[in-house]
Amino acid sequence: MYNFDFVKPSTVEEAVAALADDEAQPLSGGQTLIPTMKQRLNAPETLVSLLGIEALKGVTVGGDRVTIGAATTHATVAREVAEAYPALAALAGNIGDPAVRNRGTIGGSLANNDPAACYPAAALASGATVVTNRREIPADEYFEGMFATALEEGEIITRVTFPIPEAAAYVKFEQPASRFALAGVFVAKFAGGVRVAITGASEEGVFRWSEAEEALSGNFSAGAVSALSLDADGMMADLHGSAEYRAHLAKVLTGRAVTAAG
Template sequence: MYAFNIERPSTIAGAVDALAKDEAQALGGGQTLIPTLKQRLASPDTLVSLTGIPEMQGICTADDGALCIGGATSHAAVAAGASAYPALAALAGGVGDPAVRNRGTIGGSLANNDPSACYPSAVLASDATIVTNAREIAADDFFDGLFATALDEGEIITEVRFPVPEAANYQKFLQPASRFALVGVFVAKYADGVRVAVTGASEDGVFRWSDAEAALSGNFSASALAELSVPADGMIADLHGSAEYRAHLVKVMTGRAVSAA
């Protein structure tokens, strides 16, 4: 590891000021960033830790019933404290291993937008709102391809607001070595329709399966998926699974999620 400075602001305003300096990088739980630094894929002069900002931690319920989670809240805290949204709590409890769950944060995961991460599927399927120090971003506008988001330089995820659905479930086909999703599907049923978000499968990152959404909005049953198929074009192909295999898994995991929900 190379030498760098670290700042630990106690307020969002202090973090924004620290990130305005040249070669400064935000640090959440460090579960992605620290390995990246070790491999010299990034080399910021200063890391700005966000985990010491009280207003970015914790879980509460808003007046409109939405579940609000601070951007610096750990996966373990989400798993333990998001009982109002059981599917989200279960997803958080399946992220990585205990060490990752106790250090990694929801804001860090979303800002990194790994194509196989679990949280992006929950955010997209829930039509969640990503709140930053500067604005509010709808889930449909937030994710922008592999490791890319709508966040501007120095912008911080301070909170994520999840509308709680009538029914929901997340199913992950686990890649056992990394514990990332080979394919993960989050299904959420709301009064105005069903949303289905898929992670781990596409070369463009998390996406919504619109055909499944239309079918399930009319008949919330795994049988509604019987005549549907997912094209293999654009799916990830690697030593763990071909593009065709991942396309097949999308339908399988969606069916399981609907049945479990």
């Protein structure tokens, strides 16, 4: 590690002011940022912690929506949305290990947008809205590729609002050491149709599988996707699995998620 300044504001306005410095970087749970700093892959001169901002924490359930503060930990999400949105709670409760779940935050995960992270699949499949200090961004417009989002300089996620579906499930095939997804599928059934989001498989990060959505909107059963296939072009390939393997795995997990949701 190296020397850096540390700032812990108590309001969003103070955080935005601190981040006006080009060498400052926001810190939420730190489960990604701190390891990259230790490896000297990231070297901000100032860390602006968001964990002292109480307005960014907590879960609110109202009507057909769940709203989660950006600085809310995975463990809190798993505990407090279990009744209202079981699939989202189960996803949060299976991220990393207990240390990660009690430190990592939903806002940090969505801001980082790791291509194998779980929350992006939940947000995209749910049709969530990412709320920042400046605006509201629909999930369909928020994710822009691997580690890329619609967030602009000085923009901070304050909360995320999830519509609650009629039925939903998240199934992932884990890389055993990291518990990131080699592929993960979140399926959400709404009155107006089905949304399917896949993480961990594509070089472009999380994406919606439109063919599966169309098939499942007409017949919400695992059999509806049995004849479909995902193109391996653009899928990730590494020592854990080929592009073809990930494409096939995503299809299989889609069927399993539908069965679990049903």
